Amino acid sequence: MTATIYDNPDHELLRDQVARFIAREVEPFAAAWEETGMVPRDVLRRMGQAGLLGIAFEGEHGGGDADALTNLVFAEALSQSTFAGFIITVLVHTDMAGPHLHHAGTPAQKAKYLPKVTAGELITAVGISEPGAGSDVAGMRTTARRDGDDWVINGTKMFITNGVHGDLYFVAAKTGTARHDMSMFIVEKGTPGFTVGRALKKTGWLCSDTAELVFDQVRIPAGNLLGEEGKGFYSVMKNFQTERIALGAMAIGHCTQALKITLDHVRQRQAFGATLWDQQTIRQRLSMLDAKVRAARQFMYHCAWSVTQGHDIVQEVSMLKALTGELVNEVVQTCQQFHGGMGFIRETAIERLWRDARVLAIGGGATEVMLEEVAKRY
Numbered sequence: 001m002t003a004t005i006y007d008n009p010d011h012e013l014l015r016d017q018v019a020r021f022i023a024r025e026v027e028p029f030a031a032a033w034e035e036t037g038m039v040p041r042d043v044l045r046r047m048g049q050a051g052l053l054g055i056a057f058e059g060e061h062g063g064g065d066a067d068a069l070t071n072l073v074f075a076e077a078l079s080q081s082t083f084a085g086f087i088i089t090v091l092v093h094t095d096m097a098g099p100h101l102h103h104a105g106t107p108a109q110k111a112k113y114l115p116k117v118t119a120g121e122l123i124t125a126v127g128i129s130e131p132g133a134g135s136d137v138a139g140m141r142t143t144a145r146r147d148g149d150d151w152v153i154n155g156t157k158m159f160i161t162n163g164v165h166g167d168l169y170f171v172a173a174k175t176g177t178a179r180h181d182m183s184m185f186i187v188e189k190g191t192p193g194f195t196v197g198r199a200l201k202k203t204g205w206l207c208s209d210t211a212e213l214v215f216d217q218v219r220i221p222a223g224n225l226l227g228e229e230g231k232g233f234y235s236v237m238k239n240f241q242t243e244r245i246a247l248g249a250m251a252i253g254h255c256t257q258a259l260k261i262t263l264d265h266v267r268q269r270q271a272f273g274a275t276l277w278d279q280q281t282i283r284q285r286l287s288m289l290d291a292k293v294r295a296a297r298q299f300m301y302h303c304a305w306s307v308t309q310g311h312d313i314v315q316e317v318s319m320l321k322a323l324t325g326e327l328v329n330e331v332v333q334t335c336q337q338f339h340g341g342m343g344f345i346r347e348t349a350i351e352r353l354w355r356d357a358r359v360l361a362i363g364g365g366a367t368e369v370m371l372e373e374v375a376k377r378y
Contacts, residue, residue: 001015001076001256002294002297004297004298004301005301006069006301006304006305007073010070011069011070011073014055014070014073014074014077015073015076015077017050017052018052018074018077018078018080019077019080021046021047021050021052022078022080022081025043025046026043026081026083026086027081027082027083029043030081030083030085030086030207031083031347033083033085033086033206033207034083034085034206034207035206036207037164037199037206037207037208037209038089038164038165038207038208038209039085039086039089039090039207039208041120041123041165044089044090044093044120044123045119045120045121046120047090047120048062048118048119048120048121049119049120051064052074052090053090053093053094053117053118053119053120054094054098054114054117054118055070055071055074055094056068056070056071056094056095056099056102057098057102057114057117057118058102058110058114061110061111061114061115061117061118062114062115062118062119063102063114063118067307067308068242068245068304068305068307068308069301069304069305069308071094071095071242071246071304072245072246072249072300072301072304074094075091075094075095075245075246075249075250076249076252076253076300078090078091078249078253079249079250079251079252079253079254080253080256080257081253082257082349082352082353083207083352083356084204084205084208084250084254084352084353084356084357085204085205085206085207085208085356086207086208087250087253088161088205088208088250089123089161089162089207089208089209091246091247091250092124092125092126092161092162093117093123093124093162094246095242095243095245095246096126096161096239096242096243096246096364097124097125097126097162097168097169097170098117098124099239099242100126100170100184100226100227100235100239101113101114101117101124101170101186101226102114103227103235103238103239104184104226104227104228104235105226105227108223109186109223109226113168113186117168122167122168123162123165123166123167123168124162124166124167124168124169124170125160125161125162125163125166125168125169125170126160126169126170126171126172127142127157127160127163127169127170127171127172127187127213128140128157128172128236129157129158129159129160130142130155130156130157130158131156131158131212134158134159134366135365135366135369137172137233137236137237138179138180138182138233140155140172140173140174140182141155141174142154142155142156142157142171142172142173142174142215143155143173143174143175144173144174144175144183144185145175146175146222147219149221149222150219150220150221150222151185151219151220151221151222151224151225152217152218152219153171153173153185153187153194153215153218153220154215154216154217154218155173155215156197156212156213156214156215157171157212157213157215158212158213159200159210159363160210160211160212160213161205161208161209161210162208162209163196163199163209163210163211163212163213164196164199164209164210164211165209166189167188167189168186168187168188168189169186169187169188169189169194169213170184170185170186170187170226171184171185171186171187171213171215172184172185172232172233172236173185173232175229175230175232176230180233180234181230181233182230182232182233182236183225183226183227183228183229183230183231183232184225184226184227184232184235184236185220185224185225185226186220186224186226187215187218187220187224191218191219191220192218192219193215193216193217193218193219194213194214194215194216194218195213195214195216196211196212196213196214197211197212197213197214198211198212199211200212202359203355203358203359204352204355204356204357204358204359205356205359240317240364240365241307241313241314241317242307243364244317244318244320244321244364244365244370245300245303245304245307245317245320247321247324247325247360247363247364248296248300248303248320248321248323248324249300250360251324251325251327251328251357251360252293252296252297252300252324252328254328254331254332254353254356254357254360255289255293255296255327255328255331255332256293257349257353258331258332258335258336258350258353258354259286259289259290259293259331259335261335261349261350261353262286262335262338262339262350263286265338265339265350266282266286266338269340276338282338285334286334286335286338289330289331289334289335292327292330292331293327293331296320296323296324296327299316299319299320299323300320300324302316303316303317303320314373314377315373315374315377318365318370318371318373318374319370319374321364321365321367321370322367322370322371322374324360325360325361325362325367325370326361326367328357328360328361329357329358329360329361331357332350332353332354332357333354335350335353335354336350336351336353336354
């Protein structure tokens with residue numbers, strides 16, 4: 001990966017550490033995980049032992065106290081794996097679910113859960129999307145009502161990564177009649193009335209588990225309210241910035257690997273008496289794609305730097321999510337095309353990248369929704 005103006009020696013050490021972990025623990029084995037539909041827990045625990053599951057969380061609870069730039073370096077390094085199911089399993093834990101506890105948890109909640117979260121002993125998920133409310137968060141129908149010293153949750157969540165095999169769930173629910181009146185709650189696996197409705201079969205991300213979650217009169221203590229009552233919508237919106245930068249990193253990682261694999265391929269593949277690289281159109285199309293990826297990557301690092309400066313970058317992060325979600329599909333589809341028939345064979349990395357990339361223009365904020373977020377801030 002080319003250097004950025006934001007890099008420092010610690011970033012390079014982190015990239016090297018993650019690369020070694022992926023080469024040793026993931027790439028040789030993850031094809032089997034695609035068949036079982038999950039990342040083995042012992043792999044995640046080894047990540048925790050290596051200090052890789054709480055880089056941005058508090059040091060007193062096992063985290064690394066890292067800033068947004070360092071967290072991005074981790075996400076991008078992780079995304080050099082060619083198995084997106086592994087990547088998203090980790091990033092949901094570190095960048096999409098766990099931060100709700102990190103940002104809004106009480107000292108008691110953090111002391112109870114964060115050490116096990118950073119160690120990989122508790123795997124987290126976040127319950128926001130519903131069958132009728134994805135990017136339209138305020139349209140959710142799951143409710144939580146106060147009943148004495150408890151909250152009672154009813155509703156359904158959909159497309160929840162880590163939903164089948166997770167341990168700790170941060171769940172959004174309506175707690176009032178106003179459109180944005182919702183709160184976040186901590187729900188542990190095994191709580192009576194809380195069940196996995198079904199495990200969902202996906203086109204890609206095959207080694208991540210994705211679920212429909214059902215809440216039927218789920219009673220939890222009042223102390224499981226996460227953050228302020230009625231302020232959950234704003235917590236979700238705040239965390240979307242971290243989530244969308246992480247998804248941008250995932251997209252850039254896919255682009256980087258697809259281009260690397262394809263450059264190696266076209267330099268060796270013979271057709272009509274010459275290599276594919278000898279064809280001008282192949283060289284130029286790959287060169288242009290690489291230029292787009294490098295430009296998007298610099299923008300991504302600028303967004304992370306802006307977070308460290310405390311800037312309001314909802315518009316920029318929405319641009320990044322839309323840009324990278326579309327770009328990764330352009331890159332991997334072109335790279336797959338240059339592989340010919342082998343690009344359509346399930347065992348190849350380029351086929352997997354093509355299949356896994358599609359959702360990056362949908363999940364975490366569809367391109368069209370992101371562009372509306374951009375437009376209304378002009």
